[in-house]
Amino acid sequence: MLTLFFGGLFIPLIYVTEYLFFEPYLLFYVPEYEILNFLSIFVICALTGLVLSMSIYRIRFLQASTKKLRTGLLGSIVGAGAGACCGGIGVALISIFGAVGGVATSVLTNFEIPLRIGSIAILVFTYFMIIKDLNRECKVNFDKFRD
């Protein structure tokens, strides 16, 4: 499931941020000056895969609330959106949402690095909260077996 979430977010994201191209040839290209950007995207996608898969486990098997899933998704969306200018996605935003889309493109571009850092922070926080909950929820109650 982690791989699925990771791949499902990573591939579209590197296409939108112009590291993966399909025409005129299939090409994966990360220039030297974009290494940090690419690594941040990789980290966000990896954390997203981790957080989402753990959240879904908790919801399915432990009947937990969806709050942490929503927090994780928020982190992913924020991180995914940052830097999504200026290919077809940016134009689509502007044309569909008009002035709001224009402002969104402007914010996502101008605050790309803070947004990515914020996204990673949200995902790391969510990850540790899930770990803490899992440790508590998955503890075996040995008292039951003493009697």
Next chain:
Amino acid sequence: MRYFAIIFGIMIIFSAQVVFAQEVPPWIKNSAGWWADGSIDDADFVKGIEFLVNEKIIHVDTNILNEKKSDEIPPWIKNSAGWWADGSIGDADFLNGIQYLVSNGIISVEISQNEIDEKLMIGSFDLSNAGPIEGKSDAPFTIIMFTDHQCEKCVKWLIHEKEVIEEKLIETNIAKFVILDYPMLGEDSVSAAEASYCALEQGKYSEYHDILSQRYAGVQNGWASVDALIGYAKGLDLNFDEFDNCLFWDQQALRVDYNKKVALSHGVVGTPTFFVVGPNGEIEKIAGSQPPMIFEAVIKEMS
């Protein structure tokens, strides 16, 4: 100054619409009312239209040009200008009035067939209003780049990747390179495009383009505002007043709008977008900030 204001008023009333759909940029509507309310008289209006056509700012069908008969402009055309300015009628209705003036010889123009045929066409791209062509004009291939000055990927490509293209393709006379602006990220993109063409008028296009690339700082956050653009020109050896007037009065707005239509007519939806045009007019599109090796591969495949 009055004549200049009239010309500008007329420039912003009419736009180059014959090649593409009959559209007039909406930003000129404010000035259409100047003529409608009598701020500009008819004789000056006719002179202005003749100037714009002779300077190829307005493109007309030569088949309908008649010998000049009269300077009198029917009142309904002036009414149309006013109605169009306040949004009561559409662009097409208003432009029909202008076509009437040309067809009936109220406006006479002197355009030779050769001048009209000398649009700079490479493949299906009209580069008449593009930036200067880099490289030898007889280079068999042409790389056309559609860019926005506020597009981060475009700026990074120009700074990091273009030098390899220059070394491997332009300096070896395999290809020539030309930039057209496709401003889509806000008003500052349009202003920056206009400013670069204002600099082109004084032969400083490349230098000004480089300054904009170096000063890049985001989207619609003021680094490409009109005041900032004027400030950047101070560092160049050009006639500052001329540049200032050019930018302030939007003298290059029609040019930018024309190039935008060239982009749209070729399906450009984002920036950077490149087209490689071969010697026989064949076209290959390269979307996104792709490395120079892709351009080399495309040219090799087209050879």
